[in-house]
Amino acid sequence: MGYTNSPLVAFTLLSPNHSGQRTKRIDRISPHCVVGQCTAEGLGDWFYRPSTQASSNYGIDKDGRVGLYVEEKNRSWCTSSNENDQRAVTIECASGKVEPYAMNEVVYDRLIDLCVDICQRNEKKKLLWFGDKKKSLDYQPKEDEMLITVHRWFANKSCPGNWLYARLGDLAAKVTARLSGGETEAIPSGMQAREFQNLTEGQVIAKVGPLFTADQKKSGILASVSMAQFILESGYGKSELAQGANNCFGMKKSLSGNTWGGSTWDGSSVYTKKTQEQKADGSYVTITADFRRYGCVEDSIADHSAYLLGAKNGSKLRYDGLKGCLDYKKAAQIIKDGGYATSLTYVEKICSIIEKWKLTQYDVTGEASDVVKYxxxxxxxxxxxxxxxxxxxxxxxxxxxxxxxxxxxxxxxxxxxxPEVDEGGYGDGMGNVDCPFLVKVSIPDLNIRKGAGTNTAKTGQYTGIGVFTIVEVREGKGSDKGWGRLKSGAGWISLDYCQGV
Incomplete structure (x- = not known):
């Protein structure tokens, strides 16, 4: 049969630790726990070493990035069983370091995605979990079935840890539901929130995050704040957002128990609420809050942003200072102080959502001319x-x-x-380097290594004198400035011997 690899892969470093092409067809998936919050690159470096004597087909790092270390056509060295590894696609997952080796939600969501992809490419319609070693190993999956097996059945190990082991039934059910069309794979423009109500929080955020980013470019509101507000508000009342996005954001009940009196929703696309707006003379007038007409996800984002930017108390903006604010904590406080929320913990809730899901990755800063630069x-x-x-x-x-x-x-x-960075341009914090960048090497024999550190093997090659592109920087043994990964893929070099261009 023909073999392919997952399009979800974000990093590839093929390990020499494998047995060549499989001798049996793929009908199993074996998820593992790494016992550490690894990166895709770090796990790849580990499997690349011949001394490791282990490998997996894929790895999922702490941020949900997928690494490819052994192509699916080849048998990895992963479950202490030749029979199982010949039949299984093996997946290492970032986890805690102690039992039950818990995995964060991003990792688990990506494991579901990867299992769906593996099954689809191998023409499987079901993923099975029996929870019993003998029954599982005696079972011969049908042509359209995939079976979950685990490392602890073949060696004296806890792998995949009790956290994931207890969820393998859930994993099988969710993957099978996706394979049968139970979940939407993409969100086309204009799609209703309720149309992806079965997605998990992590999946929805990854899919709708770009919509907030695009709107933020026009509105001047931080995407992270707008999105966190959207998530928080999805737990309230009977709005379309609550009934549709409530599910899509994984929130099954109101955060506060609050309901919006006087609200109506026609069950399809429109939610309106009669609300009161203060006039210049201090009196109030009842209006229809058009910013809460949610015909589709994009419209709800745009309308909500328009309200936050334009709402007034008399002639004064209610949320003055919000537009162009690049500090999410300050922006949340502005919204709170403007009277949008009465909860004393509103700011903390918004900030916790932003930090939990790393929503600042969707912020676009410094692009609009009217955005204040801080x-x-x-x-x-x-x-x-x-x-x-x-x-x-x-x-x-x-x-x-x-x-x-x-x-x-x-x-x-x-x-x-x-403080200003040194002339090499690297500074003392490797995480602050903007990649890619150019470096000049003035010595002819600068070693290229297989990993970031003198504790990794040399490739046997030298850079020679010239200018090179660095695409990633990491700290590592034997270098004060860190190690740079060459764009060519040849390996890593010490930045101590480089000068920034």
Missing amino acids: YRVRKSWEDAASQLGAYTVLTNAKTMADKHPGYKVYDWNRKQVY
Whole structure:
């Protein structure tokens, strides 16, 4: 039969640790726990070493990125069983380091996605889990069936850990539902929220996140705040958003128990609510809140943003300062102070949603001419919780950083601007490097290694003198400035011997 690999793969580093082409057809999937919150690259480096004497076909890292280490056509070394590995597609999943080796929701959601893809490409319509070793190993799957097996059946191991083991029935059910058309694979423009009500939170966020990003470019509201507000509000009342997006965001009940009195919804596409707006003279007038007419996901985003930007108390904007605000905590506070929410924990709820799902990845900053550009004072860009303030004047930001040892100043493009980085352009925080970038090597014999560190093997090649493109930077043994991965794919070089171009 012909073999293919998953299109979900985000990183590939093929391991030498395999037995060549399979001798049996694929009819099993064996998920494993890594016992660590690995990256796709780190797991790939581990499997690349011949001394590891282990491998898997795929890996799912802590952020849900899929790595390919042994092509599906080949038998990996993963479950301590030649018979099983010849028949199974093996998947290592990032997990906790101690029993029950729990996996975060992003990893579990991606495992579902990957299992669906594996089954579809191998023409399977069902994924089975019996929960019994003897029954499973005695069972011969039909042509359209795939069977889940686990490492603990073949070796004295806990793998895949009790957390995932307890969810394998759920995994099989969700994958089978998807294979039978129980879940929508994509969200076309204009799709109703209720049409993807079976998706998990992580899947929905990944699919609708770009819609918020596109709207944010036009509205000036941070996508992370708009999206978190959308998620939070989806737990309320009888709106179309609650009845449709409530499910799509994985929220099965109201967060506050609140219902919106006087609301009507026709059960298909339109929700309207009569609400009161304050006039300039202080009196109130009852209006229809058009920003709550949700014909489709895109419209609800645009309308909601329009309200937050345009709502007024008399002649004053109710949420003054929201447009162009690049600090999600400050933006949430502006919305809270404007009277949008009465909950005392509103800001904390919004921020926790943003941080849980890393929604800042959808923010678009510094693109619109009317967006205020802030300098942020933090320990690192990734550590948003450490932020001491955001300043429009660089001098003020530097002054604040000087008062707090260990703090740095970052501009609106996430670049460290103070203290200034060294002439090589790398700075002291590898996570702050914008890749790709160019480096100049002036020595003829700079070693290229297979991984980021002198503790990894040399490839036997040298860069020679010239200019090279670095596409990733990591910390590692034997280099103060870190290790850079060459665009050519030849390997890693120490940035100690490079000069930024």
